[in-house]
Amino acid sequence: MPRAVYLLGLAIFAQGTSELMLAGLLPELATDLHVSIPAAGLLISAFAVGMLAGAPILAVVTLRWSRRTAMLAFLAVFTLTHVAGALTSSYGVLLATRVASAFVYAGFWAVASVTAIELAGPEARAKAMSVLVSGLTVATVVGLPAGTLLGQHLGWQSAFWAVAGLSVLAIAGVLATIPGGRSATTPELRAELRGMANPQLWLAYSTTALMISAILVIFSYVAALLTETTGVPAGWVPVVLALYGVGALAGTTVGGRTADRRPFGVLAVSLSGLGAAALVLGLGAGTPWIAIPAIILVGTFGFAANPAVNSRVFAIADSAPTLAAAFNISAFNVGITVGPWLGGLALDAGTGYSAVGWIGAGLALLALGTVPLARRAAYRRARTEATSALRSAQNSGRGLMEKARR
Template sequence: MPLPFAVHVLGLAVFAQGTSEFMLSGLVSSIAADLGVSLAAAGLLTSAFAVGMVVGAPFMALFSRTWPRRRALLLFLAVFVAVHIAGALTPSYGVLLAARFVGALANAGFWAVALSAAVSMVPDRLRGRATAVVVGGVTIACVVGVPAGAVLGERWGWRAAFWAVAVVSLPAFLAIARCVPSGRGSEAVPVRDELRLLTGPRLRPTLLTMALVQGATFCAFSYLEPLLTRATGLTAAYVPVALALFGAGAFLGVTVAGRYADRRPTAFIAYGMAALALGWSTLALTAGRPVAVLVLIPLLGLLAFGTGTALITRVLGLAPEASALAGAFGTSAFNLGAAVGPWAGGLALEAGFGYRAPVWVSAALMVLALLTVAARWRRRTQVRAGTAAGC
């Protein structure tokens, strides 16, 4: 059964916004040089965006909860475009940092409404595919938008990439206005009951795991450009190629997750996390070998986004009665990791541990994620054993 065209339109809009979220991984050096700040400070522009997503997702979801979905999506996208124009024009690091934060608030609201809208337009058995299409917009951004942003930044400066994001968002705006149904968010479940469900013992471990997995992904990805040019020894011309490889792997991972993660979600997520822990460690060990790095990058993109998509689908499936806030909490967890990861990687760089250090931090975060899952599994086993003994 084909998905409604409107679901694909939402993926188009997420592509434009995902390009902005991830494109700084190829621009950190030029931004740092132009604005006179350190690499770690430039990396914080990614963290600022992620913090805005973390803070904004639940509040924007509550703010727009009873709005017509089309109106909410259009408003959030309009604000997103406006702040990118401001970011392209400003000579100030502080203003750019603020623009990234405000843009993230708008993006967070868009994500929360878009995930809710996508799953509301399809039957339960297609929830995974609909979620994968929306998240797939991010992976297409990695394949096309992020490398294109890196090329624009190399040829015409990093500001050209900001202008490009604003321009690419305009077709998405028009498509949403024409194609997305103007239904309202659900008012059947009181907000208090939704929050109680989302903060309960079933979802908390999944959200924490999601944050750790995304923290590992963003930690290494945010500093991929200096890793390639200063540890691997590749020229700057290889950076867009590497980003495209990562994005191609990510797109394949989202596709696989959309097709198969619903069948055995627990096993799919567990195996993906174990493979990521091994993969990030291997990348750190082989970072001085160009061939090994270029082989590992798409594989890690596949594992990171396949596992991340499966976790988002899991969150939405565990809270079907509160899909808007579930999408918001999932977005917050996703971007909490995206905020903490680059920050932790920046600390490792500033401490003088070298350009491989962020990748080692990613491996450590994956180990923590695996320990979290193991602790949850152990508690569930003990509860089941206690219940059986009581019977």
């Protein structure tokens, strides 16, 4: 794997820390900003909304930019929004900075995905994407607990300053490893739009959105669930989050090593495991020795599916890699938006935090239901391509025979 792919993973770590860290700071944010915990949870959804819109818009706007220029511009804006977020005490301003930072983060993800896959080659799509996703899982292991500790002891603003500093380091990494100039194959917008018409692509996006919703409906409220329902002291929340991140990193690694060969098998196993872990959490949310392992397994199985869904998109849309990557990021953020929203609705209805486990189990089951549909569609596509290739070979053979007779 080229060194630049790992540096892109580090850049995702810097930005992913911001994406995740609010899950461990909801009680502090709610108290300091004088809002409810579900309202503070909307800051997570606002980030997802920014990513949902940012990925396709910025993919089109920067289609003919050099990839290094685009990524540097996105990182610079991301840094500035976190400085602004650290300096404000207004819920509305913080909400706006979350949307703006997510907008450019989505653009970075889209461009970085295409760059990593181009550098790694088509035989290692899932491995390249697992490196990028590992940046996010390392953010869960290191960035999220560290951000939670900073927020608990130095105020939530300190976590924003830390992310701004990490983003500056990411800028230096991109400058050092990503070559300047345009790609050898400049994307064409019309060709990209034609490639997006493939129904298999949208089925893959639905799998992604449902899977991420199942993870995020639990993850967004995990700190409050642990302290208010499970009875874990607040000081232990960063430890549980770190263990969740270790599980996510293990899942990403295993999924990345096997998804290039068995994408549908990885999806079936990981989504089944995700649903089972969420169900156990719903049943045993009030018991620490049940709830904590279930939370860790949600991270393990949920992130194991990530390389498979990512590489599947690029395998389907090889003629539209930039827009396919952008809409894949949007699909992720549909899930990130819907998951916390559904959890907030359940909490506002007075169901208690165990409800997020039940909702997560239902969403994982829906995601699992898309896998056999995708497998059949892939089989039909492969059979059609094989038939077309056979006919082409037969026609070429007939042409050669005619020439030989003449």
